Amino acid sequence: MVEPSGILTLLTDFGLQDPYVGVVKGVLYTFAPQIQIIDLTHEIEPQNIFSGAWSLFWSYTYFPKGTVHLAVIDPGVGTERSILLAKTKDYYFIAPDNGILAPILDTHEHQLFHAYREWGLEHQSTTFHGRDLFAPLAGRLITTQKIQELGAPAKDYVKLPHFFPEFQKNKILGLLAHVDRFGNLITNIPFEKLPSPPFEIHIKDYKMVVHHIFKSYHEGKGKDFFGLKSSNGCLEIASYHRNLAKNWNLKGGETIEIPLKAEFKEK
Amino acid sequence: MVEPSGILTLLTDFGLQDPYVGVVKGVLYTFAPQIQIIDLTHEIEPQNIFSGAWSLFWSYTYFPKGTVHLAVIDPGVGTERSILLAKTKDYYFIAPDNGILAPILDTHEHQLFHAYREWGLEHQSTTFHGRDLFAPLAGRLITTQKIQELGAPAKDYVKLPHFFPEFQKNKILGLLAHVDRFGNLITNIPFEKLPSPPFEIHIKDYKMVVHHIFKSYHEGKGKDFFGLKSSNGCLEIASYHRNLAKNWNLKGGETIEIPLKAEFKEK
Amino acid sequence: MVEPSGILTLLTDFGLQDPYVGVVKGVLYTFAPQIQIIDLTHEIEPQNIFSGAWSLFWSYTYFPKGTVHLAVIDPGVGTERSILLAKTKDYYFIAPDNGILAPILDTHEHQLFHAYREWGLEHQSTTFHGRDLFAPLAGRLITTQKIQELGAPAKDYVKLPHFFPEFQKNKILGLLAHVDRFGNLITNIPFEKLPSPPFEIHIKDYKMVVHHIFKSYHEGKGKDFFGLKSSNGCLEIASYHRNLAKNWNLKGGETIEIPLKAEFKEK
The missing domain is CATH 3.40.50.10790 (S-adenosyl-l-methionine hydroxide adenosyltransferase, N-terminal)
Incomplete structure (x- = not known):
């Protein structure tokens, strides 16, 4: 104790x-x-x-x-x-x-x-x-x-829905959980649950394809945007030296959908 | 000491x-x-x-x-x-x-x-x-x-006028002393000196009637605005989950006037 | 040690x-x-x-x-x-x-x-x-x-150019190194290296003449702007109770040039 x-x-x-x-x-x-x-x-x-x-x-x-x-x-x-x-x-x-x-x-x-x-x-x-x-x-x-x-x-406490993502057969339903000072988009979707790139990601009205998963921001220099493993182990969408959240006019709380391809489901 | x-x-x-x-x-x-x-x-x-x-x-x-x-x-x-x-x-x-x-x-x-x-x-x-x-x-x-x-x-020091409100026969003259992060309007008028609601309050160009005095922000859900006892014991004007100062375009420093009704004066 | x-x-x-x-x-x-x-x-x-x-x-x-x-x-x-x-x-x-x-x-x-x-x-x-x-x-x-x-x-380290100003025969080349919360313009030019006022200063598109060097902000009351010795010993350009950086739309990083007059050079 x-x-x-x-x-x-x-x-x-x-x-x-x-x-x-x-x-x-x-x-x-x-x-x-x-x-x-x-x-x-x-x-x-x-x-x-x-x-x-x-x-x-x-x-x-x-x-x-x-x-x-x-x-x-x-x-x-x-x-x-x-x-x-x-x-x-x-x-x-x-x-x-x-x-x-x-x-x-x-x-x-x-x-x-x-x-x-x-x-x-x-x-x-x-x-x-x-x-x-x-x-x-x-x-x-x-x-x-x-x-x-x-x-x-006490035993009971008020719950907080949607904190963790939902894994359905053909998609992952998550959230844009946090936008940080640098404009990085941090999702609540664990990195290791992602399909292999390229994969689609839907945020608000945006339907994008994540082509690149990089290890550092610097690796993504010259790319419009890319995915990486955020420091908490979740998927992060970022851009090198650019405030992506401002550019895309996104705030925390938006729902995210990642469709799962057949070949992924059968793994 | x-x-x-x-x-x-x-x-x-x-x-x-x-x-x-x-x-x-x-x-x-x-x-x-x-x-x-x-x-x-x-x-x-x-x-x-x-x-x-x-x-x-x-x-x-x-x-x-x-x-x-x-x-x-x-x-x-x-x-x-x-x-x-x-x-x-x-x-x-x-x-x-x-x-x-x-x-x-x-x-x-x-x-x-x-x-x-x-x-x-x-x-x-x-x-x-x-x-x-x-x-x-x-x-x-x-x-x-x-x-x-x-x-x-030393004995003397520079004074700060208008910090405390002025109680006149037919009105209280005070200040919008502070606008906090939540947009709550905190006056310098002690709560216990207020007339019973409804009472008028003049801030800048606004002439409003305070109909409601609530104990918590939550009680005021659905009301445009309401009064409550601020955490320092002064009158606070607030709105539930709404930044009143932004909505009313008010900043700290505005003068406030609360007319006193005859029946109040005769108490 | x-x-x-x-x-x-x-x-x-x-x-x-x-x-x-x-x-x-x-x-x-x-x-x-x-x-x-x-x-x-x-x-x-x-x-x-x-x-x-x-x-x-x-x-x-x-x-x-x-x-x-x-x-x-x-x-x-x-x-x-x-x-x-x-x-x-x-x-x-x-x-x-x-x-x-x-x-x-x-x-x-x-x-x-x-x-x-x-x-x-x-x-x-x-x-x-x-x-x-x-x-x-x-x-x-x-x-x-x-x-x-x-x-x-280790011996080597990455250098940072332009941190210190460059003293040429007929001018000082420096930087607007910092704009502080008050809108004061703090240069990287040591105060004691300045020519006697009045002297010209070029910042971005502005060509100005510094007529006044004051000891305190308060002394500069009523003047558009003035120079003073910043708290780090460099030249600071300021205005009394006015955010000069906002007024002039200036941010840190702009180059600064101070032409040196003949009589100064011959000192």
Whole structure:
């Protein structure tokens, strides 16, 4: 049983222009003066639970065992939605019960709790639970309280559909899961499940043929676009030194379809 | 008398695209290797003293006692403007004397000093006092020097008008003090001073009637807009999952007027 | 011989909207739990090596001796480009061999190594060496390994042309090296090499005369524009409370020419 190590990651849709993230950290330091806080990102599109879940799922394993992952994308703040406290073999998680933890919980053995609100600040607003509830819970978990003291045992949690692709007989149905700063298009389709190139890929209104799978961006110099294995092991569509998402006017969330040819199916 | 704890918050209008914030931190670590630095925000609109004062005023109490709050929005850099060192019961503050600390000093007992420039770096530029003066002062305050050794006792400081609203017989005169990342409109009018809804609110050219006061954003689903108690206790105007500021083309700084009805006045 | 102090600066073009920077930090903490990480900036324009070199060159000396500076602007990720480990008298550097370290290496005695890839993560992607190679190398350097254990001794490195200006008989040829958040135009021309004002300056299609050199932005109130000594000692062109770069539609990278008058040459 790994104990909280004192390292906490923070993932929100608060942005950095307001002092909200700083204030959450102030409360965390108040409860846990020895805490080490690492920002995962705060630029998740407001209320975009899928995007938060994606960023967390592919990042959390790169942190030391015992890290507490705090994720506050919380469109239901102030309602009766519950707050999840979760523990897998190596990590702790705190987040609203809205699907953001679902991909991790779906795929890992875990203990789950619904947080008691009494562990929050004495005066709790209805619009900023990151400060008033999540931070005190995380600070207590890192210092004085066991996870089972902070919440009631729970089994169910809100699911997040379409996080993983669907493999049908004649096609793979996936998502354009993430567009990064460089304009690379990162899908949720595992690289090793792809047919051999050339293969078709349909994104939004585009029907394209992926002719090239390269190992590096540099190899694709001079090509319009190409596929490669993204750093998380999924299919990525990119262009050398060119923001493909801007050029194609694509945003995260579009459905993707990859038709499977007969010869592939019979493998 | 609380001593500096080693935690420092940093609030600037430097943005994050330049290495300025990083360099200020480098100097802070040079003077105080054990320092813990928390970014409040660096995305204050360039030279917007009001906005910096607002972000600091509503944030600083959420940090551990003994925190040093360093705020560098400094349009007067390189002039004869003085640098304030202040101490309230629980916190320390360092900032240019331009109004950014005024709301805190106006409302709290404090000791005040004008910093001696000799405590800065040996070579001081005229354009980057965050690096050359503020950081060395803060670093020394956290480690080796008492606040009274770093500056000369002072009484006066530059005021910041309109930070708090004005309560007249037949109206409240306030400000749209802050527009946050979500497009929520945060006023400087204390929630408990509001008339009962429905009440009129005038912002810029808009004359609106606030019909609904809700407890959460979610409650306001389906409404054009509504009021709620912001996380700092002031009136906030918002819309569910919609960036109201963008929709109404509003920015922080607009004056707000709330007419008071006769029946309210006679309460 | 200064040892790595445990402080590391991080400079990338990853931006902050993706979890990439957070993940790099996760790996750093995994290898070096006591590390102190300071963000220099992550908003370098994608693949802009010059801009990264500029930000690093003028910042790194403001950090405590023994700081490790990790700079990942890496358009050649996944190719055979080597990774440099460098040590000057007071600092350590890790970066791809693409010119980003060249201005520092050109001007300082140093030891240089080409990193062994075996010190990276067991599973290495071809698109995210910040996570898989640079972070493990930096983490090991700070904790268990000597720099000479992490790489093979090297002499050559990729150069970065035009970083320093060229002084010709009748003109100075320089660059608009950086445009900061405030729209100030920062050149690579040392202030003390300038002719006395008034002097001409040609930027892109503009031919202007710098009539005024001021000590502070505030002194320039009411003037269209003026020169001053930037905080790094180079010529800066600015305007009081006005974003000059936006007004003149200028970006970093433009060439600058300052004609030298006869009387100046004969000094």
